Amino acid sequence: MNAKNIDKYTKEPGLVELKYFNLPEGEMFLLESGLKLPELKIAYETYGKLNARKSNAVLICHALSGDAHAAGYYRGEKKPGWWHEMIGPGKAFDTDKYFVVCSNIIGGCKGSSGPNSLDPRTGKPYGLSFPLVTIKDMVNAQKVLIDSFGIKRLLSVCGGSMGGMQALQWAVLYPDAVASCIPIATTYKHSAQQIAFSEVGRQAIMSDPAWNGGDYYEKGHPSAGLAVARMIGHITYMSNESMEKKFGRVLKKEKLGYEFTSEFEVEGYLRYRGDSFVKRFDANSYLYITKAMDYFDLQKDDKLSKAFKEVASRFMVISFSSDWLYPSFQSKEIVKALKMNGIDVTFCEISSDYGHDAFLLEFEEETKLIKHFLNTTHRRQKGHNDK
């Protein structure tokens, strides 16, 4: 290990490890559908220290393909967590001040209970016998974890994309437990177009013969179907502008070959992203998570402002100018509905060419906004506690 690596591992968040929380054996976890999960395991990571008053905790919620590994390095790995640039000493989520928690969602495939984990009743992976979960269920599982730390009120809940849905759901479901909320590049309900993209991805997986009704863990995984689903996803995560800048019509070879190989750079990129995804992600989880997003609807058949009636958090809502998957107008509707309830809300549309992916890439802009917002929340929170 060279000097640079030692520094990498020792500097907070530095070396991190995945931890697990389990409901006591025999305890069931009730889901929104009314069904019960016979066990609950939550994989999570923490960065920074929880203070004595337990008032400095920030929950980070991840997106579709994210996981609990938000920052720092696993021993021997070169790639840090997915939001490493945002979490650490002096960063947006400053670990010198805050205790940051990130847990893998239930329904996921990175350590928390999901279709690929073992059903205690059979000793085999659940597969499709795992009950459908919702964003509310993901939040309820996170609440169990947060309760286990003895935290009564989170300083902030923050997340991008599906993570933003969880953040919104926290503020609505547990108003007293959330001092502030930062939903990024997200929506308050999946639109028809968003459901459509989810559904095509699911169809790609389910029409792969290897999927086998979700029962494939002891056989070959539906890699081809999952790769296609991921490729569709990737197009929606980038913008027309960013694709044009990154690839344009650049060829992989010198000239067109008049054949069905991947000839344009953009084709090669998509195939590569599809193929690398199947090595790290479970196809059934893709089905469960996209379904949870499709079910997400805070508005229901009523006015959105009514959904926010009990909300007691401060808000900072962030969107990106070129994000066409979760476009700014959806964030603006959230802001409007919050304002109608007299809630303290700041809205920032960050100008970016990166499309939806911007929430994972525009660190500098996000840092400026979030750092200040958390500082203010923390200061007010202290005042609140001192009273």
Added chain:
Amino acid sequence: MNAKNIDKYTKEPGLVELKYFNLPEGEMFLLESGLKLPELKIAYETYGKLNARKSNAVLICHALSGDAHAAGYYRGEKKPGWWHEMIGPGKAFDTDKYFVVCSNIIGGCKGSSGPNSLDPRTGKPYGLSFPLVTIKDMVNAQKVLIDSFGIKRLLSVCGGSMGGMQALQWAVLYPDAVASCIPIATTYKHSAQQIAFSEVGRQAIMSDPAWNGGDYYEKGHPSAGLAVARMIGHITYMSNESMEKKFGRVLKKEKLGYEFTSEFEVEGYLRYRGDSFVKRFDANSYLYITKAMDYFDLQKDDKLSKAFKEVASRFMVISFSSDWLYPSFQSKEIVKALKMNGIDVTFCEISSDYGHDAFLLEFEEETKLIKHFLNTTHRRQKGHNDK
């Protein structure tokens, strides 16, 4: 047959039938790739009458999933051609005045030479031994057909989407043979994002085991893969607005079932469109046609204005405000490059919520614009001929 049906069949274009043109036996058709097609068959339809001077011919070019059946009815069928509302007496393409031709593209699967037609050398379907074709090849095949009528100059070439690419290619390749050109909802080159959507569709087909390297005509077709490809396409043809208006979050049943069936209306619609497409379209053709679109690039590595240097047609370029697959800015770039060559060009962006599909739906607006444009072209053409 009731009175209404008699009227439907007798009123021009009324009852129509598919006709075929064949290159003389043994004659090869040279392609842009340098390869030769051992035969050339073109399926086509005509509406209206060619005048003595052969100066009133209009060529309609179809899009990805279109065919030669642009207007009128086949005997016993209830559904007219795909642009029936635009072609007929008194319509935009007025068959009282004009002789309208529409032919199936080569590489297609509706009667013209393509991967599903018989290779005269083997007596079996070509499959992937059919050579790759380009937009230029499609146009060259149409030119052979137009020549066979003795038509020296087309009054107009018009098409939407990939049909628009053909129209542009005609004006560039055969400047003397095109009096006017109407490219609708199209582009002068496929962008990285447009290639990406094509590629995902192809991957969906090619990863279906039934595809079998394109050799499936005597076995089961890759229906699952083609259906997924079509579903992806459909999302790109509609706009966020039109999907929201048509489906929103409306459920097929009374309430959410917490299961992986198609629960939202939009899911059911996509599955239906996917399933109905596989009954009428060949998966290999989908590969060939999307590849031809991806190859389309009038600009190459030079300025677009240079591509239009020899162009001698009048132009009307039409785009639609909510079309995000072939967005208006691409049409504007065409207009700009034409203007830089001093070409007579009119640009119209039709305000519509229908997205890319608008070119098949906004008849009224298109009719107003095209009718007048063709009239003027016809009048000027007459003057031209009388000189």
